Amino acid sequence: MVVELKTAIVDVDELIGTLDRKRRLAARIAVARDWAARSVSAWLIVGDSSTNRRRVADHCTPLTSALPRDGRSLAPLFLHAERGPESGIAFWSNLPGVKVGHQVVALERVVRRRPTAREPEPRSGAGSMSGP
Numbered sequence: 001m002v003v004e005l006k007t008a009i010v011d012v013d014e015l016i017g018t019l020d021r022k023r024r025l026a027a028r029i030a031v032a033r034d035w036a037a038r039s040v041s042a043w044l045i046v047g048d049s050s051t052n053r054r055r056v057a058d059h060c061t062p063l064t065s066a067l068p069r070d071g072r073s074l075a076p077l078f079l080h081a082e083r084g085p086e087s088g089i090a091f092w093s094n095l096p097g098v099k100v101g102h103q104v105v106a107l108e109r110v111v112r113r114r115p116t117a118r119e120p121e122p123r124s125g126a127g128s129m130s131g132p
Helices: 013-032 050-058 059-064 070-079
Strands: 002-006 042-047 087-092
Touching: 002 013, 013 042, 013 059, 042 050, 050 059, 050 087, 070 087
Parallel strands: 002 042, 042 087
Antiparallel strands: none
8 A cells, every 4th residue: 555645735746646656666566575565555644734625626636536535434444445446635724622742734825025125115104094
């Protein structure tokens, strides 16, 4: 089984291509180590955030084509290995009450650009009021 962990989804095409390449190489690696793999499954586990969920929804067609199962299907995969290769995507959330050393999903920070010496700082309401 190939498991890819991502905190953020950035480039969907690159993600699918890399995961597919790892899945194809896993069978060769198993043979080289004298492991008997009947099939190779691939799972993408993504940090649960509104941004990641939106990106998955925006790229639903290519993702569900490459990874047709969802996180609810993950447990039965281990119980019924004879089914053959399966692929899917699951979201991993920060559960309240669980002690984790760090957040699973990275925070995205927005930094405001500071004005240069040539640019005057904007003044709120300057020039918009007319005097009596």
